[in-house]
Amino acid sequence: MTAPLAGALLYIAQTGDVALGAWALFALGLGQGVPLLAIGAFGPRVLPKSGPWMESAKTLFGVLFLGFAIWLAARVLPGPLTLALWAVLLIGLGVMLTQITSEGMAGRLGRAVGVIILFAGSLQGIGAAVGANDPLRPLAPFAGRAVAPAETDGGFAEILTTEALHSALADTDKPALAYVTADWCTTCRSIERGPMADAEVRGALDELTLFKVDVTDFGPESQALLDQLGAAGPPTMVFFDADRAEAPGSRIVGDTGREEMLRSLRMVTR
Numbered sequence: 001m002t003a004p005l006a007g008a009l010l011y012i013a014q015t016g017d018v019a020l021g022a023w024a025l026f027a028l029g030l031g032q033g034v035p036l037l038a039i040g041a042f043g044p045r046v047l048p049k050s051g052p053w054m055e056s057a058k059t060l061f062g063v064l065f066l067g068f069a070i071w072l073a074a075r076v077l078p079g080p081l082t083l084a085l086w087a088v089l090l091i092g093l094g095v096m097l098t099q100i101t102s103e104g105m106a107g108r109l110g111r112a113v114g115v116i117i118l119f120a121g122s123l124q125g126i127g128a129a130v131g132a133n134d135p136l137r138p139l140a141p142f143a144g145r146a147v148a149p150a151e152t153d154g155g156f157a158e159i160l161t162t163e164a165l166h167s168a169l170a171d172t173d174k175p176a177l178a179y180v181t182a183d184w185c186t187t188c189r190s191i192e193r194g195p196m197a198d199a200e201v202r203g204a205l206d207e208l209t210l211f212k213v214d215v216t217d218f219g220p221e222s223q224a225l226l227d228q229l230g231a232a233g234p235p236t237m238v239f240f241d242a243d244r245a246e247a248p249g250s251r252i253v254g255d256t257g258r259e260e261m262l263r264s265l266r267m268v269t270r
Contacts, residue, residue, distance in 0.1 A: 004028055013232045063093055075186035079133025079193050083124045086135050090121030133193050155205070156212035162224050165211065169244050172209040175268035176244070178229060180236040183216040187255050188235045195258040204265040208239075237261075241268045 008028060012021030038046055066089055074082040097114025100107045127138025134140060156179065159165045169176060181188040195201055215222040215234060229238050232253070239250040250264040 010232070059096075063089070074135070075190045080128045080131050083128035083132055083135055083138055087121045087125035087128060090117050090124060092121075094118030094121055133197060156210040159211045159213045159225070161221050162228050165213065165225060165228065168209070168211055169240065172244075173242060174209045175207065175242055176209040176211060176240040177205065178211045178213050178238040178240070180213045180215060180226070180229065180231050180234045180238070182214065182218075182234045185234040191235055191256060195256060195261045198258045198261075201258060201261050201265070204262060204269065207269050208265070237264065239264050239268045 005025075005028065008021060008024045011024065012018060070082065070085045070089065073085070077085075094114045094117035097110050097117060100110040100114070102110075123138045124135060127135070127141075130141045132138045132141050157168060159168060159178070165178070196205075213225055213229065215225065226233065229236065231238070235252075235254065235256075237252040237256075239247050241247050247264070247267040250267040252260060252264055
């Protein structure tokens with residue numbers, strides 16, 4: 001309950017959309033309460049009966065839980081290690097499916113799916129070996145699209161006070177990006193290994209003056225910086241044009257992708 005509740009509250013805080021936030025909390029309450037009411041009202045009649053299918057269900061959920069664990073850990077692990085973990089999971093699952101002995105349609109389909117999963121796992125292993133960072137693009141290094149994960153200290157001037165931010169913006173005549181981040185922000189690490197590591201995004205960022213607003217050691221000055229930028233917390237990207245005004249509609253809050261970053265960058269560099 002804690003994670004979805006925190007997500008809904010964070011969305012309300014960042015967007016100020018109280019109506020949608022209220023409906024989200026209401027839907028969350030229904031999703032948690034209605035199944036319990038149904039089980040209490042109808043008892044065993046609405047519960048599935050035990051049987052051999054439960055062994056398959058346990059295996060399926062075990063794989064899903066492992067996949068979810070890798071997905072969460074990917075926010076703090078190096079990209080190649082994440083691909084290696086996906087490779088181990090997918091290859092193991094593929095081998096298990098190819099061992100199905102049933103000769104019916106379900107057995108043949110399971111073995112075919114197992115071969116496909118083995119192939120996908122092999123691609124993840126190759127990606128890990130060549131230093132890829134994106135599980136969805138394990139062969140990107142061969143296409144020349146991937147670059148090393150972005151280090152936000154490289155090219156980013158660190159900002160810790162409101163005075164430093166005012167001074168930095170006043171001293172540049174180029175468009176600028178103020179990137180609110182923190183060492184404890186796992187989504188920030190995901191962005192830095194993902195869209196911010198893309199070659200085209202890095203090329204567009206080179207046209208901007210880059211500021212890293214670090215709120216790792218949160219205190220009154222960090223809160224003042226967030227207030228000045230109108231940000232709820234990291235990760236937030238605020239794009240300023242050459243006149244040091246925020247480009248309308250360019251702000252990025254939370255997780256993002258390559259296309260969204262390029263869209264915001266074009267709004268201040270065109």
